[in-house]
Amino acid sequence: MRASDRAYAALRDEIIEWKLPPGTVLAEVEQSERLGVSRTPLREALARLGADGLTAAHAGRGVVVTDISLDHLAELFELREALEGKAAALAAERGESAVFAALRAEFEDASRLLTDTDPGRHAYYDLVSRLDAAVDDAAANAYLVQALKNLRVHLVRVRRLSLDDPARLLAAATEHATIAAAIAERNPALAVAATTVHLHQSLRHLQATQREEKAL
Amino acid sequence: MRASDRAYAALRDEIIEWKLPPGTVLAEVEQSERLGVSRTPLREALARLGADGLTAAHAGRGVVVTDISLDHLAELFELREALEGKAAALAAERGESAVFAALRAEFEDASRLLTDTDPGRHAYYDLVSRLDAAVDDAAANAYLVQALKNLRVHLVRVRRLSLDDPARLLAAATEHATIAAAIAERNPALAVAATTVHLHQSLRHLQATQREEKAL
DNA sequence: GGCAAGGGCTTTGTATACAGAAACCTCCAC
DNA sequence: GTGGAGGTTTCTGTATACAAAGCCCTTGCC
Structure with a gap:
């Protein structure tokens, strides 16, 4: 190297x-x-x-x-909504239903992973990245995937801001299952909607956590 | 430097x-x-x-x-739709109505520019970049603007593929006017729709031109 | 006492020399 | 004639030395 x-x-x-x-x-x-x-x-x-x-x-x-503050967080999620929404829509048009149906099933089983401790959470994160990778692959758009890749660097950075609490992860798993289901159904509009909902909830949670930490 | x-x-x-x-x-x-x-x-x-x-x-x-072919063109415009659509929506939420109302008027007058020769076309291109800049400014999202900036490099590159014909530019001016009007009206959904329409027409035109040139 | 100008110092920007790796060409053997 | 192996050559990757530019501190003047 x-x-x-x-x-x-x-x-x-x-x-x-x-x-x-x-x-x-x-x-x-x-x-x-x-x-x-x-x-x-x-x-x-x-x-x-x-x-x-x-x-x-x-x-x-x-x-x-560079700095990354609460304001940046909102901006970051606006870009994320545009890119991930489009990616989900394209995946719904072009993806293999079977792949996303399988992922959906895994997310619906995720409650089992999340009752456990650290290794379970790690397995869950792995599942999320597998969904991301599947969407990227199904979207079949090199430019979009590159833009998402650039974005994710910043997302990982903000994730480290706050530890994820189990309740939120459980809710997120359901949201991810809905996204995977929409793609498996080949329903682009639903996929966009499900993505929008998921990102909205994630941002709300992050902002609430941030305010708490600020108050400490 | x-x-x-x-x-x-x-x-x-x-x-x-x-x-x-x-x-x-x-x-x-x-x-x-x-x-x-x-x-x-x-x-x-x-x-x-x-x-x-x-x-x-x-x-x-x-x-x-790197290569840039007809296939890449479609992918490029998919990303463009996601980014410019989002930017237009944000601009409609946050922008100054007056700025975009003025730009709308200029686009509606653009037929005057486009009947002339080269200097007129240059003035028209300048108008388009002023709209882009106004949208970027109104969107007030550094991450989105950066992503758009990266994208535009590739767009300029494909523009050089084919000379723009006056008829298309005239139609594009009307489409731009519609986008500016939607933003001035503070109607995000309409702004997205107008952007989608414009990009669809632009891509169709580019692809048709490309096929012609290939046939020669 | 405050402000400005000059000098020193730290910093980045550039050039060049050297090392290592990969590709291509050639030559030999089959 | 074709395939493979070895050598040569050219390329990139890295290190270091030098130059220039910006900042900070000091000092002198107002």
Whole structure:
């Protein structure tokens, strides 16, 4: 693996996991020494982070980790609604019914996963990403998938803001089942609606959690 | 201006204007000598082009200019529909009515511009970008605007595929006027519908033109 | 005491030299 | 004649040295 890839992956993970919180300045020499690579590949890594929107080049002062606040959260979910709604609609038009019917069944069984502890939650997250991947695959649109990929980096970042509570995950599982069912039924309008509902609920929950944490 | 910025802008323009057609290999030394910059800033430029999706790093053989065919056109417009539809809806919710009412009037007067020759067409294109900018501004969503910006690079590239014929531009002006009117009326659903119609017609026209050129 | 200008210092931006890897061509064997 | 293996060549990937630009601190003047 290339040194620039390693540096990019390391910095990206650290930003996503809030080990490098917003506002952190990433000086080139400092980071290159820390990560054990030269400045050249590190610069390439920083450029990619900037393209992802995770950092911004504050001219002269080095690149800084971008902020992500409550306001950004709403904006992020507006974009997410546009992209995931379209992806769900396209998947409903083009996808294999059997694939999504199977995923629907898994989500309806998810209550079993979520009564357990950590490994169960991990299995649930895995199920969610399998649905995402299935939608991406069925949508069959490279540009849309790329845009979603860019978006998801930021979504993972905000997810780490608050621990998911089991009650919300259970509700989300039902919403995901509805989305999968709509796609399996080849009903694009329903798929869009189900996606909109799910994202609305997710955003509400996140914002409520955020306000709680702020109050502490 | 930085050398890497110059290299990026130069290569990007050349790709967009089809001076570097799809499949062209961009060797680092060759391009750095041609553009009069060192390999380091050139590599940064190539990385940015890759992030834009204009080039793909064919491992070992250097980066090549990505292909853009009729199939890609449909995919591109699917993404465009999702993003511009959402942007129009948000603009209808949040925008200043007066701004879009004025733009509507300009589009309704556009027949005057389009009866003239080249300078008139240039003025029309300028009007279109002013509408885009107004929508971006009114949507007030940095993530959405960024996604649109990424998309537009590819759109400019396909526009160069075929010369716009005056009849289509005239029809497009009417469609744009309808979009602006919907936003001015603060009617998000109508704005989405008008955008969908416009994009559908544009795609149909482009595909028809493409088939003609293929037949020649 | 406050403001501005200048110098030092840290920072990024660029160039070049070197190392490693992959592709292609050639030559040999079958 | 064809296939494979080895060598050569050219490419990308990385490191480091140098240049330039911006910021901060200090100092002098008002």
